[in-house]
Amino acid sequence: MKRVRLGSGSSWSRDRLQPAGDLVSRGNLDYLCFDAMSEVTMSITQSAMLNDASVLPYDPYLPLRIRPILAECVQRGVKVITNSGWLDPVAAARKVLEIAKELGLSQLKIAVVTGSVLTDRVASLGLTFIEDGKPVGDSRDRLISAEVYLGAEGILKGLQSGADIVITSRVGDACMYLAALAHEFGWSFDDPNQMAKGMIIGHLLECGSQLSGGCFADPGYKDVPDIANLSNPIAEVTQDTIIVTKLPGSGGLVSVATCKEQLLYEVQDPSRYLCPDVIADLTKVTFKQVGKDEVEVIIGDAGSPKTPTLKALIGLQEGYIAEEMVLFAGPGALNRAELTKHILIERFKKIGLKSEEMRTDFVGLSAVHRESTPRKEAEPYEVVMRIAIKTKTKEEAAKLGIEVDALAVNGPAGIGKWGTHSPGTRIRPIVGLNSALVPREEVPFSVEILELATRGVAA
Amino acid sequence: MKKIPLREVAHSRSGEKGRDCNISVIAYDPADYRIIQDQVTARTVREVFGKITKGGIVRFEVPSISALNFVLADVLEGGRSRTLAFDESGKALSSLMLGMLVEVPDGYVGRADRVKMGEIA
Numbered sequence: 001m002k003r004v005r006l007g008s009g010s011s012w013s014r015d016r017l018q019p020a021g022d023l024v025s026r027g028n029l030d031y032l033c034f035d036a037m038s039e040v041t042m043s044i045t046q047s048a049m050l051n052d053a054s055v056l057p058y059d060p061y062l063p064l065r066i067r068p069i070l071a072e073c074v075q076r077g078v079k080v081i082t083n084s085g086w087l088d089p090v091a092a093a094r095k096v097l098e099i100a101k102e103l104g105l106s107q108l109k110i111a112v113v114t115g116s117v118l119t120d121r122v123a124s125l126g127l128t129f130i131e132d133g134k135p136v137g138d139s140r141d142r143l144i145s146a147e148v149y150l151g152a153e154g155i156l157k158g159l160q161s162g163a164d165i166v167i168t169s170r171v172g173d174a175c176m177y178l179a180a181l182a183h184e185f186g187w188s189f190d191d192p193n194q195m196a197k198g199m200i201i202g203h204l205l206e207c208g209s210q211l212s213g214g215c216f217a218d219p220g221y222k223d224v225p226d227i228a229n230l231s232n233p234i235a236e237v238t239q240d241t242i243i244v245t246k247l248p249g250s251g252g253l254v255s256v257a258t259c260k261e262q263l264l265y266e267v268q269d270p271s272r273y274l275c276p277d278v279i280a281d282l283t284k285v286t287f288k289q290v291g292k293d294e295v296e297v298i299i300g301d302a303g304s305p306k307t308p309t310l311k312a313l314i315g316l317q318e319g320y321i322a323e324e325m326v327l328f329a330g331p332g333a334l335n336r337a338e339l340t341k342h343i344l345i346e347r348f349k350k351i352g353l354k355s356e357e358m359r360t361d362f363v364g365l366s367a368v369h370r371e372s373t374p375r376k377e378a379e380p381y382e383v384v385m386r387i388a389i390k391t392k393t394k395e396e397a398a399k400l401g402i403e404v405d406a407l408a409v410n411g412p413a414g415i416g417k418w419g420t421h422s423p424g425t426r427i428r429p430i431v432g433l434n435s436a437l438v439p440r441e442e443v444p445f446s447v448e449i450l451e452l453a454t455r456g457v458a459a
Numbered sequence: 460m461k462k463i464p465l466r467e468v469a470h471s472r473s474g475e476k477g478r479d480c481n482i483s484v485i486a487y488d489p490a491d492y493r494i495i496q497d498q499v500t501a502r503t504v505r506e507v508f509g510k511i512t513k514g515g516i517v518r519f520e521v522p523s524i525s526a527l528n529f530v531l532a533d534v535l536e537g538g539r540s541r542t543l544a545f546d547e548s549g550k551a552l553s554s555l556m557l558g559m560l561v562e563v564p565d566g567y568v569g570r571a572d573r574v575k576m577g578e579i580a
Contacts, residue, residue: 039475040540131478215472215550221570222470222580257470257485257580260524264483266474268530270521283523318541359536359543367545369555371510388543433540435477 001238004184006177006201008232009034011208013041013059013084017068019209019232024069026247027234029078030184033176034065035206036084042170043315043431045086046119046145051429058092059084066096071103074164081155081176085167087145089114093167093450100452108165108452111158115150115445116169118438122146122314127436129314136314136436144431145315148438151276151306152198153189154445155179161449170313172276174202181237192303195278200285200299201235201242203273204262208232211244211262212293213252226251235297242297243290254293263287272304274311279304309437318432319356320397322389324404325363327416329382336412337362337385343411344387347403357390384418390430397427460564466557467569469495470580473553476530478538479514480549482556485526487570487580492525498561504529507559508552529556 007029009020013036023029036059048055062084073080085092093110100108118125123140136143150168152175158166159179166179178198181187187194204211211233217224224230231250236243246254263282267273270282284300328336341360348355361367363384365376387404391397401423407415465471465484468491473482484499486492501518508516514532521528535549536542546552563569568576 039477043540216580218466218470220574221466223574253580255580257487260485260526261470261472261483263524264481264485264521264526264528265472266476267481267528268476268479268519270519270528283521286523315540321541321543357543361545363545368551369511370544372508372555374558386545390541390543430541433477433538 002184004031004181004237005029006180006205006235006237007032008205008208008211009082010065011035011206011210012038013061015208017064019230020065021068022247022250023232023234024072024076024078029234031079031081031180032073033180033205034080034082034084035173035176035208036061036082037086037170037173039313039433040431042086042147042313043145043433046315047429047431049087050144057088058086058095062092063095063099067099067103070096070100071105074105074108079159079163079180080165081180082166083168083171083173083176085112085169087117087169089167089169090448090450096165096167097450097452105452109161109163110165110167110450111161111163112448112450113150113154113158113166113168113171113445114448115154115443116147116171118146118148118312118443119143122312125438125442127312127438129434129436131434139316142317143314144317146312148310148312148443149276150310150443150445151175152179152182154447156182157447159183161447163449173206174199175276177202177205177235178277185239189277192278192305193301194303196280196303197299199275199278199280200282200302201237201297204244204259204297205233205235207262207265209252210265211258212246212254213258216258216261222257224252242299243294244297245294254295256287256289256295259287259295259297274307276306276310278306309439310443312436312438314434314436315431316434318430319390319392320394320427321430322391322397322400322427323386324400324426325384325386325418326404326407326411327382327384327418328414329416330414333381333383334362334365334379336414337383339412340385340407340415341387343407344403351399351403353389353399354396355389355391359388361386394427398424401426460562461567462560462562463567463569464557465495465499465559465561467571468561468563469557471553471556473549473551473556475535475539475548478535479530479532480534480552482529482531482553483526484529484556485524489525492522494561494563495527496520499527499559503559504556507555508534
């Protein structure tokens with residue numbers, strides 16, 4: 001019986017590097033998928049590139065991930081699929097070919113899927129923002145980035161062309177896994193149940209170790225063995241069964257509980273999980289522990305036909321955020337932190353600070369759960385006063401640091417400074433994300449092949 | 460009957476979805492699904508999260524895995540890309556959910572004690 005093993009190489013750009021290498025060496029994999037994006041990845045990168053020509057248009061971690069595993073992947077026949085192409089997957093593919101050449105590989109075929117990036121034309125498509133219903137075109141002047149979540153078809157075409165590696169821009173994260181399974185089992189894009197099965201497997205694996213012991217431990221309640229040595233998860237799929245597991249001898253665990261948490265992670269209505277290729281009903285999924293760190297995923301008929309639109313993320317220039325912290329401890333710590341807040345607010349009035357929004361927090365007391373923090377009677381030993389502001393200009397944002405720096409001698413007693421830093425480093429541009437639905441016909445994908453021939457790079 | 464933190468009955472994971480956040484509540488023991496279904500409602504969740512949730516709170520039931528899924532609209536102060544909140548992604552909000560009190564029979568053995576007796580996750 002045909003058995004396909006998929007490994008989860010990473011859950012986002014800056015995930016741990018080591019697990020992928022372990023999976024290639026010991027996972028007996030057919031495919032290794034690297035998710036290299038979070039929602040803000042493309043917009044932040046586009047914004048950074050506008051200010052600094054040396055910023056790469058693709059995931060700067062890509063070379064670090066690929067170099068140690070590439071030769072072994074080729075030798076073992078492990079196909080790699082990744083969305084680390086970000087804004088320019090062709091450039092990412094060229095980089096991988098360069099690495100392949102340096103490693104002395106004689107052959108490598110990379111399929112590149114493009115078509116996701118819409119920055120230049122999104123304002124002219126007559127779209128409206130989902131969040132406030134306003135026309136996207138009205139925000140033309142502050143538009144930084146736009147990209148749609150493409151489906152699995154482009155990746156599938158790449159795999160069908162015999163590529164060793166497929167590099168894409170933005171796709172639905174789970175689509176990388178779906179494409180591999182559709183390729184292996186000949187699943188049809190017109191069969192929602194097959195699409196849903198692939199999407200659900202991908203959804204479980206796309207966040208890496210969150211299925212295998214990451215983001216799970218709560219000592220005394222949910223203990224995770226050898227948590228510093230987590231393995232990323234593996235799915236072993238046949239026509240009839242799906243088993244999720246991890247590498248033997250690694251830390252972490254794969255249990256019904258870890259699977260349930262991940263099934264609902266970042267999900268809104270579980271009965272209508274919207275994906276580029278299908279609407280999946282996650283309530284049709286159950287789990288069964290069939291061995292140590294082996295869970296069977298049982299998926300009923302869970303698919304409904306895909307929607308006529310694809311979701312786009314649109315990044316908008318929205319000014320700047322500045323953030324500072326000062327430190328207090330010992331008797332009266334909270335009183336002195338509150339006095340600092342008073343001083344800063346008075347100073348802001350005096351200098352006429354123009355902030356769009358301001359937030360002050362007492363870290364150690366109520367900064368994480370904010371106004372919903374349950375009331376606590378005892379005063380904490382330490383309190384960190386945090387202040388963050390939003391401004392229209394960078395100059396205005398810089399005023400926060402100027403006022404906070406001056407507190408070193410003008411503030412209350414026993415005021416500690418938050419490490420050392422260069423002026424301006426705690427100011428960042430805001431690229432606010434909105435979303436819109438784009439008719440599919442507006443975003444055709446294309447696939448091109450880049451190959452390392454024995455004579456070198458040919459594009 | 461006695462009141463104990465939800466943490467003794469269920470586990471939870473939270474994540475962002477734009478400006479919104481989802482928070483799952485999963486009964487450790489499928490037999491306890493009824494406890495969370497009856498007591499962890501959109502109304503009781505608003506009592507806990509109301510001050511930071513600017514939009515609606517919707518509950519989805521997932522009995523197939525003994526779980527509930529809550530979507531808290533506009534709880535991230537504009538979403539990760541533009542929020543001034545210290546926890547930009549809402550991943551720490553699951554712990555606030557688990558502090559909620561639920562009523563269980565007097566003889567109910569909570570998760571911490573079950574772990575001491577050898578139960579694993």
